Amino acid sequence: MWRASRRFITIAVACAAACGAFSSTAAQPAEAGCKPVYLTFDTGHMGVAPLIADVLKRQNVKVTFFAANERTKEGDGSLGEHWAPWWKARAAEGHEFASHTWGHDYWQRDLPGQPPKFQIKPSAGEDAGRRLQWSTAQYCESITRAAARLTSITGKKTLPLFRAPGGKTSPALLAAAESCGYKYVGWSPAGFLGDELPSGAYPNAALLKKALADIRPGDILLAHLGIWSRQDPWAPAVLEPLIVGLKQKGFCFATLREHPDFKAWITAHGG
Template sequence: MRSVRGMSILAALLVLASALGYREGSLLTREGGAPQHQAVIHKVEDEYGPPYSPWSSSESTSLSSSTPPQARSTADREVEHLQKSDASRKIAYLTFDDGPSSHTPRILDILQRQHVQATFFVIGKERETDKRMYRRIVEEGHVLGNHTYSHDYSRIYRSTEAFQRDVERLNMLLEEQTGVKPDILRFPGGSNNHISWKAGGRRIMASIAREMSKQGIAYFDWNVSSADAAAVTLDKQSIVQAVKQNSAHKDRIIVLMHDMDKKTTTVEALPEIITFLKREGYEFKGLDKEESFRCQFLQPPA
């Protein structure tokens, strides 16, 4: 009888221990297991591609469900923190095409006051005032990009060789004036423009894009248009509204604006655009060749 009672007590203790162990194991799995969602940054090809999604279980850094939090290395925790913080960042790349112009000093003044970095896709100009603007752009920490020397569609899109010559002519001028030889460019009209067909045929853009890529030159289009090219001088509020609408639901934006003498309202709209984007949580960066976010309308064949 005493033996049976002892066995019953032992069985009860085993059941209790098992239950406690299960609960402890469950708690361990919840705290130390793989997170349900791990943030990662996806390369966005262009604004017409699949919608940006910051969540991907296949690309996340997962942890064993049996690994307690205290067993995770400092490196593991730092990697996870960086991935989450990078995915939550919103970045705006302001870009200005066709300068320098009479408005470049004002644009630079605004950017300096707002502590904002931008990218200037410039063309070739030989006046001393324009050369000073090339230098000031670089001296104030902005990025110089090549937008061809002549910006003459009939000349640059005649052939791949003609385009290369025009790009190199501007690179030589910029390197001479600033010490910087740009390795990024924006095609006049964008990489998928059809105006080029008249000069070089329907395949000219693919041919040029492929050659530029082979030479290690990265080209950038845009996924937010300010619409300031819709008219010679578009009204200020239309420009501001275009940026607001076109940037909606995007975490990485490349904003197209123009730095030209007739684009007075673009300069007037710039402070309001920057204020809006800051309020929406964007930080500002200049484009660079290694940047993972690259908007390209045309993907050249290999």
């Protein structure tokens, strides 16, 4: 989960995301003749997760969830026992799942030397706030741990995809993840839906208007299951009007399983 920082304000003002790698998330292929978009959610404090699930079910929209074991408003973490029934219910509804690393582990920089090592700063768990030096194997373990936990909870195999917290990566980090079977998924410039930005400067009405004007076919959209810093929550207030508005403009929603940039990778890696 991102924080409302200089980076995100710059992204919103410039209308460009830091990492625009595409990915898709739907259990069903996009309808023939529609303009597909790919709605994705990263974990967060989970306070609005039940309301988001209600909207998705009511609108018959399938999404891809990228999950880390983040701190939550209630319960023992977003991948803990408290939220396990919520994830299981989403699997029964046909949503897709992928890893967001276990401890919401931010890449900070590549370290000199070979084999590659990385400076990583988790924002959740026992190492939260610490700067760690990880090998490729350690980074892969974090991705795999979240994926395995999702599979254990839901009974559904996760997609062989991952999203790095904050979209912060390097070519070496992406190569490390691919070496253990995970392809990186970012988002489209217009797909940054702004739920991490301060609500005073970026009210929900303005974010909705911008998204409806800017989103284009094929875009990957990014939102969260609760942002600690936003006082006027984006979700679910903006979510349903956004879905309805996009449908009225001829868009439909597909999962990353159907995204053309990821289909071959998913098939090749047993997804």
